[in-house]
Amino acid sequence: MKNIAKCMLGLVGVCLPLAAQNDFRALGWSQSTAYHSYLMREVHRQYLDRQMELSEACASKEGVREYIDECVARYKRIVGDFPERGALNARVVGKVKGSGYTIEKILFESLPGRYVTAHLYLPDNGAEKHPASLELCGHGLWGKGPSSRSARLMAVNGIAVLVVDPIGQGERLQLIDAEGKPLTRGATTEHTLLNAGLNLIGTSLAAQEFWDNSRALDYLMTRSDIDGDKIGVYGSSGGGTQTAYFLGLDKRVKVAAICSFFSTRERTIEMQGPSDGCQHIPYEGRERLEVPDFALMMAPRPLLILSGRYDFVDLWGAEQGFQELKKCYAALGYPEKVDMLEVETGHGLGHEKQMKLVRWFKQWLQGISDAEVVEAPDDRFTLQETNCTDKGQVNVALPGAVSLMEENLRAYQDGQAGRDDFVKQGHEAIKGKMLELLGLKSLPQSPIRIEETGHESLRGYEQYTYQLVREGEMPVPCVVLVPETVRPDSPVEIHLHEAGKQAFLGEYTNYSASLTDGTILIAADFRGLGETADPAFYTDAKYWNWEYRIAMTSMHAGRPLMGQRVTDFLTLLDFCSQAEALKGHPVRVVADGVYAPVTLHAAFLDNRIGEASLSRSVKSWKSYLENPMQRDMYSNVLYGVLRYYDLPDLLRLCKGRVRYAD
Known part of the structure; x- marks a missing residue:
């Protein structure tokens, strides 16, 4: 066990003050709106580029005309x-x-x-x-x-x-x-x-x-x-x-x-x-x-x-x-x-x-x-006087009226052949389009920096906290539990829970059996969840999405929330590949809620995920078309994705490595 602890610590380039263990925090700082501020920096950069383009255009009539034409072209593109x-x-x-x-x-x-x-x-x-x-x-x-x-x-x-x-x-x-x-x-x-x-x-x-x-x-x-x-x-x-x-x-x-x-x-x-x-x-x-x-x-x-x-x-x-x-x-x-x-x-x-x-x-x-x-x-009139239909609603008054949900389902059905053809392509072709839909230019290339923020020896296991830093990305906070009974072939089990790692780790019975079996446990919070969750009062409850602010800002900037979290997953996998105590151990994942579609995408993109168990999540985007009265949809939306694949297609592409537990 001492050798493992030395291995874990030996990887660390920077050692920060011990984190308070009672809330399982792993970041070396605490700022509730940090993620929104991170997103806004991207928005500001985008509009700074626009300001410069507009300023140059205003120098001449031809410049303004060209600027307008380019704006119209970009508008039509999206x-x-x-x-x-x-x-x-x-x-x-x-x-x-x-x-x-x-x-x-x-x-x-x-x-x-x-x-x-x-x-x-x-x-x-x-x-x-x-x-x-x-x-x-x-x-x-x-x-x-x-x-x-x-x-x-x-x-x-x-x-x-x-x-x-x-x-x-x-x-x-x-x-x-x-x-x-x-x-x-x-x-x-x-x-x-x-x-x-x-x-x-x-x-x-x-x-x-x-x-x-x-x-x-x-x-x-x-x-x-x-x-x-x-x-x-x-x-x-x-x-x-x-x-x-x-x-x-x-x-x-x-x-x-x-x-x-x-x-x-x-x-x-x-x-x-x-x-x-x-x-x-x-x-x-x-x-x-x-x-x-x-x-x-x-x-x-x-x-x-x-x-x-x-x-x-x-x-x-x-x-x-x-x-x-x-x-x-x-x-x-x-x-x-x-x-x-x-x-x-x-x-x-x-x-x-x-x-x-x-x-x-x-x-x-x-x-x-x-x-x-x-x-x-x-003049004063009543709805009864001025309505165009006798029942006041076209979808109940007019034979042959088609609701928007029915239109969307028809579009989904019409797109089935295209999705079938898409998933028959080679891995690289599918990966290229998937990265585009996720808002990623490529898989992350920059190295990660592993910073230990805490260590505590507990009964039967060692507990470490880390923040994983990749240039240009939000840090990934995680807690690693290494049991005394660990073996060379012990799995690394990554836990990703929508309620945050605190909710999982705060109840010892959630993981005591795994520690007894020698399993190394990692509980992490990806951006916008757990330690970096956006405060709820910044999102109006009428939108039915607890992270509406960050989801819509991300989509606005061309970086869908899911794509950013896939990047966090790949950062976590790099950590598993580089930390001496984790290297070589098979990786399995337990994920729920908004983490489930993220895990599906990460598993297709990276075969370091040996197996994954998903629960309490959307299983097909078709369900959003059939029944729009669902909460937290925007956390799982990729623009135009159903032209190419649905979540069941992705599950099949993972060839048995991913399953739903419910």
Whole structure:
């Protein structure tokens, strides 16, 4: 035993103060937000590169045009694919008369069986053709609702407005009971839950919202009473998000306004954390795309930013982003075509913002500067009067309606042949794509540094604590228990528990039998778990994911959480290969929760894992498509992975070395 202890200590390059053993801490420091700070350094580096590119571009008109073209190209690279545009099968299912306008209740199919409900506010001014705008809804559960004051205001001032129910709002809720009643607390929760499955098949809720909105514009273009050369788009809050994402992909829009969303992503993520699932497209940070970049894709067409000084949407970020827009529009020779209004209010499209919105649209769609705005009538309607369906929900009211879950399952089934072909490839080809999906350029090459942070002789075994350091990565804290009964052929058993190594080691009966058998035990915490777990109060409970902040920030930066943890696993395996007391011993793994998919990937990539037993974890990503009402999905999401393999495929590729214990 003494020789083993000497071997363990002999490897150590640095010896730090003894860690407190009562909580099994192994790091030489304690900082609860260390992992988030680590991730933010990557985000800051990405956006520093962007700042330099933008600064250089603003030196000339050609530079700005090239910058915008590159932003659009990077946007298209990450947004995913869209289907062919088929028949809309649009129809007007009813009308409601207002004061100076008429609401037409519209129903169309953006995809076969995907029904979209909308209200078209038509001015009663006798014009043969009206300029028109899309109004993209904020995050209210009832979407377009019984009526929109902004749309009424636009209509009585001569501009038609089509207000579109997004997926998961209004008459298009997806997570509902048999009677159409919502099963979640609100739209932002439903959006976030739905987005996880969409990410797995290579798209996002934001992309699907764009598709429906673009198809809504297709519908407007079919109407003889709409001037297709005079089209705008605006939205507030979640509708502001939809507007920003719309501008770079649909060039038919001639004027736009973004309200209560425009700020800088970098500042928002750092100050408040990632927002709702529908407000992110994976890899935006990796592609150096900021919120102002999505807005800039509109240039030099007229763009208005509407902000409240006391909005939770950060005003300083909005002001900095607007300064970037001003420089770019000026370089293009159109400084008058971008404007910003700040008002003494909070979140949303209030009266002062609405008045500015109408003046802006009248200026650029009707050619009327400083127009006098007619106030909106105070008409009141009920949902029963204005709903497009008799039951208030398309998925229970309309025969042939297809839910988003059914769409995703169809996509999964359509992709089965591709997955079957993929896993038939050679190991190196599969490994290359897997590393790409994990956000890893290659397997880690830099050496590890083993730092002992504690040692204690206990009854029947020696206990060591280490932090394993690899340049550019988070350190991996681990506790090693070496029993007196260890043999040359004793296994090294790695324990990876979602609750943290403290929960496992804190109960001696969890491992006493293994020590008696001579098994060397290692309990570790990978980044974001155990010692480096992100404090729970930084993640809103409405997202159903206890590590939502770090999972979404990681995906934003192009480094999926799972991929980072696979790197930690390989660091731990390097430790097993280098430590004299561990070298040559067969390695087996016991993992649960979020560690299970990590272990599956690590076992395929590294055959030093002799066997692994997994439990209490997702066994197929298909389950997220079938039932989005699950917790902690984002911890296990890889963007677009189901185009290539599912977890059962990976289990088979490990050729019996990995099994599920439950």
